Amino acid sequence: MIKTEIYEQVIFETIKRGATEISKDVKLAFERAIEKETKQDAKKGLIATLKSMEMSKIRENPLCVDTGWPIFYFKVGNECELEGGFMELENATRRAVAKATEKGYIRATMKHPLTGYDPGNNVGENIPNFTYKFVDGKDIEIIYVAKGGGSECFGGTRHKVIAYADGVEGIKKFVVDCFVASTRAGAICPPSVLGVGIGGTANVAANLAKEAACLRTVGSSHPEKAFNDIEKELYKALNGLGIGIMGAGGDTSVLAVNVEYAYTHIAGICVATSSNCMVARRASTLIKDGGEVILQESPTWFDNRS
Amino acid sequence: MAEYHLVAPLKDSDVEKLNIGDVVYISGEAFTCRSRLQKYIFDEKNVLPVSIKDRNVLIHNGPIVVKENGKWKLVSFMPTSSIRFEKWGAKSVDEWNLKMIVGKTTMGKKTMEMMKEKKCVHVSPQSVSPNLWIDSIEVQDVYLYDELGRIEACWFFRLDDIGPFIVDIDTKGNNYFDALEQEVLKKRDEVLKSIGVDPDFEYTELYRER
Numbered sequence: 417m418i419k420t421e422i423y424e425q426v427i428f429e430t431i432k433r434g435a436t437e438i439s440k441d442v443k444l445a446f447e448r449a450i451e452k453e454t455k456q457d458a459k460k461g462l463i464a465t466l467k468s469m470e471m472s473k474i475r476e477n478p479l480c481v482d483t484g485w486p487i488f489y490f491k492v493g494n495e496c497e498l499e500g501g502f503m504e505l506e507n508a509t510r511r512a513v514a515k516a517t518e519k520g521y522i523r524a525t526m527k528h529p530l531t532g533y534d535p536g537n538n539v540g541e542n543i544p545n546f547t548y549k550f551v552d553g554k555d556i557e558i559i560y561v562a563k564g565g566g567s568e569c570f571g572g573t574r575h576k577v578i579a580y581a582d583g584v585e586g587i588k589k590f591v592v593d594c595f596v597a598s599t600r601a602g603a604i605c606p607p608s609v610l611g612v613g614i615g616g617t618a619n620v621a622a623n624l625a626k627e628a629a630c631l632r633t634v635g636s637s638h639p640e641k642a643f644n645d646i647e648k649e650l651y652k653a654l655n656g657l658g659i660g661i662m663g664a665g666g667d668t669s670v671l672a673v674n675v676e677y678a679y680t681h682i683a684g685i686c687v688a689t690s691s692n693c694m695v696a697r698r699a700s701t702l703i704k705d706g707g708e709v710i711l712q713e714s715p716t717w718f719d720n721r722s
Numbered sequence: 723m724a725e726y727h728l729v730a731p732l733k734d735s736d737v738e739k740l741n742i743g744d745v746v747y748i749s750g751e752a753f754t755c756r757s758r759l760q761k762y763i764f765d766e767k768n769v770l771p772v773s774i775k776d777r778n779v780l781i782h783n784g785p786i787v788v789k790e791n792g793k794w795k796l797v798s799f800m801p802t803s804s805i806r807f808e809k810w811g812a813k814s815v816d817e818w819n820l821k822m823i824v825g826k827t828t829m830g831k832k833t834m835e836m837m838k839e840k841k842c843v844h845v846s847p848q849s850v851s852p853n854l855w856i857d858s859i860e861v862q863d864v865y866l867y868d869e870l871g872r873i874e875a876c877w878f879f880r881l882d883d884i885g886p887f888i889v890d891i892d893t894k895g896n897n898y899f900d901a902l903e904q905e906v907l908k909k910r911d912e913v914l915k916s917i918g919v920d921p922d923f924e925y926t927e928l929y930r931e932r
Contacts, residue, residue: 461848468851534871579926601899
């Protein structure tokens with residue numbers, strides 16, 4: 417049994433860490449991009465961004481002012497027991513989001529979609545949002561993602577159902593064209609971590625794309641060759657467009673392209689994209705059954721894909 | 723590409739000399755707005771409760787500001803996407819007599835036309851680096867805090883040489899990103915071919931798009 421006070425504190429700390437600390441894999445990707453960038457203005461922009469991100473950890477302030485939608489992924493052991501049950505896990509998450517907003521770790525960004533009403537704490541209908549995955553064991557992994565508005569609203573997150581006949585060529589064209597459109601004037605804050613979901617119903621493809629963008633380790637590969645080939649091809653292709661940091665021209669336009677898939681109805685293949693902005697904020701913490709807390713460098717969401 | 727260190731309030735001569743691709747740093751007084759403020763003023767016909775006569779630098783931004791020992795403290799700051807304000811862009815430039823808009827994603831045709839007519843530029847950051855800016859921004863005051871909420875409110879800032887920002891719309895009707903887009907589109911065809919995709923590939927029409 418994991419006590420409420422433990423998981424509530426972990427959720428709060430995970431939000432703080434995700435919003436204010438650059439992940440190790442993202443930092444590594446930045447260092448590589450700086451090393452190979454040939455356009456001086458772009459190199460300066462990458463260096464300034466990395467420097468600011470490193471300062472955020474010390475100052476305990478957000479890596480970017482737009483901390484976006486607070487979304488949570490729970491990877492839960494089938495035998496996991498939480499004090500108060502899973503409804504209390506969600507209530508504790510809402511309390512932690514409100515507290516993190518009050519402390520200034522995340523911005524009060526969430527509003528009523530029609531009236532613009534601002535609760536001031538990022539808590540409202542369906543927000544924060546929760547996704548679960550069930551695995552063997554008794555532990556729970558808590559993942560917080562700060563999904564920024566730039567990368568979500570300006571064409572970085574789209575879907576299209578294509579005919580089976582249009583196949584891989586159609587999939588790749590859709591991804592390239594979405595990326596070209598959405599990076600104009602730096603709209604989605606490139607260099608992006610680009611997630612691609614292939615197959616399933618539209619919502620499944622969109623969720624896979626989001627998870628690929630936000631939960632995969634930057635620099636990881638899909639274990640199946642056919643999908644890893646698409647990742648490698650698109651990574652090279654998109655970095656050949658010359659879009660660069662904030663779309664102002666440069667050699668690095670994507671930090672990673674991550675593809676995930678689901679089986680599909682042969683009548684149509686849904687292709688979805690989800691872009692994460694360059695700061696690619698998320699944090700993951702594992703709570704063991706006995707209450708031991710382990711800070712993870714990267715989520716394990718996609719370990720042991722079924 | 724030239725580099726300029728400008729002091730607000732800006733004069734026509736300050737902005738007329740700027741060309742797309744130039745780099746600017748800005749000092750002096752500025753104010754913030756987001757959609758809620760423009761809707762409140764232009765659609766709901768309210769009046770700004772304070773004069774912005776000598777404040778002609780607008781920053782599209784929803785900052786994180788907290789109160790510490792009775793004083794405002796800026797926690798984070800990053801210019802936000804300007805294109806979503808396009809509906810009110812021309813009106814803002816005209817009625818608020820703006821000389822500079824700081825934002826990202828540039829702006830659309832209607833705003834650009836007004837910017838040309840009224841002599842106003844749009845500038846964008848080339849990094850996401852709030853910590854390199856917040857020490858150079860003093861929070862002077864806030865208006866419409868209760869009416870619009872913390873981030874949609876109109877914040878008054880005093881800037882101390884913050885930048886670098888790239889000029890993406892100048893006073894002559896040029897847009898830095900339009901030119902760059904043409905280069906990217908040229909590369910798009912080569913890039914698609916390199917991964918085995920015909921640049922003119924046509925999708926099977928599963929339904930008629932309306």
